[in-house]
Amino acid sequence: MPQISKKERDEVSIWRSRIARAKAKRQDSLKIWQRGVEMYCGKHYDSIGDMAGDHVVVNKIFASVRAALPSLIFSRPHFYVRERKAILAQDETGALVDISRDRALAKENWLNYRYKEGNGHFQVRLSVLSSFFALGAVKVGYTPVFQDNKRRGEFDLDEEGNFLMVQDDKTGDIVPALSQGDYMRLDDGSIIYDDDGVPLLEPARIPGKGEYFIEWVPPENFLFDPEGKNDFRQHRWIIEEWVRPLREVRDDPGYARCARSATTRCSSTPSRYRGPRCWGPSPPTTTIPTT
Secondary structure, three states: OOOOOHHHHHHHHHHHHHHHHHHHHHHHHHHHHHHHHHHHOOOOOOOHHHHOOOOOOOOHHHHHHHHHHHHHOOOOOOOOOOOOOOOEEEOOOOOEEEOHHHHHHHHHHHHHHHHHHOOHHHHHHHHHHHHOOOOOOEEEEEEOOEEEOOOOOEEOEOOOOOEOEEEOOOOOOEEEOEEEOOEOEOOOOOEOEOOOOOEOEOOOEEEOOOEEEEEEOOHHHEEEOOOOOOOHHHOOOEEEOOOOOHHHHHOOOOOOHHHHHHOOOOOOOOOOOOOOHHHOOOOOOOOOOOO
8 A cells, every 4th residue: 555655644634624624614504504495495393293283384485585586597698609810721622711700609509508408507596596595606617537548658768767868750859768659749749848848748648528517516515714704715725525436536546546545435424415405406305496
């Protein structure tokens, strides 16, 4: 098993302390948030028996929020892509034509398709709904699927570990020799160098097909800097808490090898959604009406 250095252990200890304090601070807010959601869902009393007895429930919170939602989200956005510079290509006759507008339209159609296919409008609606009780956040991103790079580069070193210098066939530059693969290059074939003037190698793994996503992040999944103030821009960090299978983490090359080896199973089985049931995507009993 790879050894963890003292510096790494100290850093882990610091972050564990920060996360523990952030979770303790979050508990105070969770009670308020959860009570607001319960009131919205009609759970004004502790038991069904109380509600079915002498109490008449008048849910003004639900009515007020549902009345306000349409005025806050009153349109479905359309994304536009504009060309910034000409892109010349040869047509069937061999003449040069500008295809920048066609490419911009293709990207525009793809962007709007992904927003619709990812149910983006519904995710935004969920975030606005949750902002009545806590905060609203929508996460947009791309999840790459990495694959082995056949052009992976590796320097050819002598017995003492020094570079063997050669002339690059494509550019004529004097560069360290390669035992396999290639350097990272620009479209014109020129080599890309780091700040120290060393050529960058083709990486071992490159992004393949992946998934774009747009999703609402429940407020109970957030951890905030306990020393931060009201302005989130003054926070040193903001964490989104999420759960992955242990095997998936250990097999993920994105994590350091020592971190993957030191990973252990949680003492409990946490849920992605830690709030009331009606916050979840498919609760067994109660849901937040959003339509």
